[in-house]
Amino acid sequence: MVAAIGEPGNDQVISMLLEDAEATNALGVALAQTRPARGVVYLHGDLGAGKSTLARALLRALGVTGAIRSPTYTLVERYPLAAEGEAWHLDLYRIGNGGELEFLGLDSDEATLWLVEWPERGGGFLPAADLRVDLEVAGQGRHANVTAVTETGRAWLARLPAVNTRAVAADS
Ligand SMILES: Nc1ncnc2c1ncn2[C@@H]1O[C@H](COP(=O)(O)OP(=O)(O)OP(=O)(O)O)[C@@H](O)[C@H]1O
Numbered sequence: 001m002v003a004a005i006g007e008p009g010n011d012q013v014i015s016m017l018l019e020d021a022e023a024t025n026a027l028g029v030a031l032a033q034t035r036p037a038r039g040v041v042y043l044h045g046d047l048g049a050g051k052s053t054l055a056r057a058l059l060r061a062l063g064v065t066g067a068i069r070s071p072t073y074t075l076v077e078r079y080p081l082a083a084e085g086e087a088w089h090l091d092l093y094r095i096g097n098g099g100e101l102e103f104l105g106l107d108s109d110e111a112t113l114w115l116v117e118w119p120e121r122g123g124g125f126l127p128a129a130d131l132r133v134d135l136e137v138a139g140q141g142r143h144a145n146v147t148a149v150t151e152t153g154r155a156w157l158a159r160l161p162a163v164n165t166r167a168v169a170a171d172s
């Protein structure tokens with residue numbers, strides 16, 4: 001993995017090349033291992049960019065053992081966590097408008113982690129992101145920008161490089 005840390009504007013960004021799906025998995029594991037008590041992650045990227053791959057690896061690393069279904073039709077899948085609360089995985093690709101989220105009762109305190117694919121379709125009905133991950137196809141792999149947009153996100157991002165380096169080193 002090639003990573004660089006930059007600071008455009010007030011946001012902090014880590015850019016990396018994820019050479020294969022295993023590298024995307026490693027980023028998911030690293031995000032899980034460094035997560036805050038409550039966190040919201042927006043996953044941006046075209047169809048097939050690797051958003052679900054990242055979400056699935058993150059959920060597995062948090063101890064989710066059963067099936068991890070794509071929430072494309074249900075909009076949200078909820079996973080009770082061993083630690084505390086629930087991880088909520090959303091995919092808003094097929095949502096008509098953000099107002100549909102109101103019927104899902106998403107204002108619950110139970111969610112300690114939000115992973116949201118296609119968050120731009122959620123209108124103003126989602127909690128604000130702490131971290132924003134932008135994925136795009138780059139050759140055979142993917143380019144990823146992980147951007148911190150809150151203090152919680154900045155602290156999360158600061159914990160990431162060390163863990164991620166270990167994850168990659170352990171796999172190679
Ligand atoms: N870093 C990577 N390099 C190469 N292939 C990858 C990488 N990360 C994920 N993939 C592959 O990309 C494919 C699509 O991934 P995924 O389903 O996660 O995309 P998505 O962004 O969730 O798409 P959608 O918007 O349709 O839900 C999968 O086959 C996955 O293995």
Ligand SMILES: [Mg+2]
Pocket residue numbers: 051052053070091117
């Ligand atoms: Mg997906």
